[in-house]
Amino acid sequence: MMKNTNLGKLLEQLTLLLGDRLSVAESVRQHHGDELTHYDICLPDAVAYPQSTEEVSRIVTLCHDHGIPVIPYGAGTALEGHFLAVNGGITLDFSHMNRIVALRTEDMDCTVEAGVTREQINHEIRDSGLFFAIDPGANATLGGMAATRASGTNAVRYGTMRENVIALKAVMADGAIITTSGRARKSAAGYDLTRLLVGSEGTLGIITEVTVRLFGIPDAISAAVCPFDSLEGAVDTVVDTIQMGIPIARIELIDDLLVGVINRFSDLDYPVE
Numbered sequence: 247m248m249k250n251t252n253l254g255k256l257l258e259q260l261t262l263l264l265g266d267r268l269s270v271a272e273s274v275r276q277h278h279g280d281e282l283t284h285y286d287i288c289l290p291d292a293v294a295y296p297q298s299t300e301e302v303s304r305i306v307t308l309c310h311d312h313g314i315p316v317i318p319y320g321a322g323t324a325l326e327g328h329f330l331a332v333n334g335g336i337t338l339d340f341s342h343m344n345r346i347v348a349l350r351t352e353d354m355d356c357t358v359e360a361g362v363t364r365e366q367i368n369h370e371i372r373d374s375g376l377f378f379a380i381d382p383g384a385n386a387t388l389g390g391m392a393a394t395r396a397s398g399t400n401a402v403r404y405g406t407m408r409e410n411v412i413a414l415k416a417v418m419a420d421g422a423i424i425t426t427s428g429r430a431r432k433s434a435a436g437y438d439l440t441r442l443l444v445g446s447e448g449t450l451g452i453i454t455e456v457t458v459r460l461f462g463i464p465d466a467i468s469a470a471v472c473p474f475d476s477l478e479g480a481v482d483t484v485v486d487t488i489q490m491g492i493p494i495a496r497i498e499l500i501d502d503l504l505v506g507v508i509n510r511f512s513d514l515d516y517p518v519e
Contacts, residue, residue, distance in 0.1 A: 267294065291336065307420065316452065317338065321387045328448075345358070351375075359455055363386065364380070382397065408441065414426045426439035
């Protein structure tokens, strides 16, 4: 745990603010400081569970006043050490901020709290005929996806989080709350703070709300497996397909090495030259 004389006083203040939504339990801290990577385990001093942007602001303000680090935590699906508390501090777990704030079907966008996951948003808006297209594989939170500028298997057709985040609400290091922009798709007013924060991984501010683009659910989806004699032939075909305007959502290349791995893992016998 962080050796800081201000930590005890901070924890007292956070306990008054959050009650049992502040935890210093070893198991909770372990869960928020251990990744499935080669990085060393780095535990936070405590884990807080805010329920609103205003509460995040109050927590961050207290941490700022006491000089204690703050680490945002979404679903914990990252594999690159994003949420490790290398200097101790307070981890903000956004699992309690998981509400759909507004769905605007006519504008094809949706505002959600940072703790809403990719599967959750698509489950809750499925009857609208729209869906959120970014699919990084894991069931990540949209706040985490925005913070890491996630992409995924559908990026060929729908882009990455950089293209799909319209606006953000975020808390700055001193506790100030900002909204990066309005929902207008076409605007040249002021700095593009949205693009600045998308991909900043919590270093410039803590994202608490995200407004994202939605797309119509396709009427039909087809899949195909196409063998090629050479890597160059596969790449040329992909380029030609995209240039012809065919609405390809995802394209994946499986070479001889990967086919061998698939065979061993799934006990298959696909031919490998």
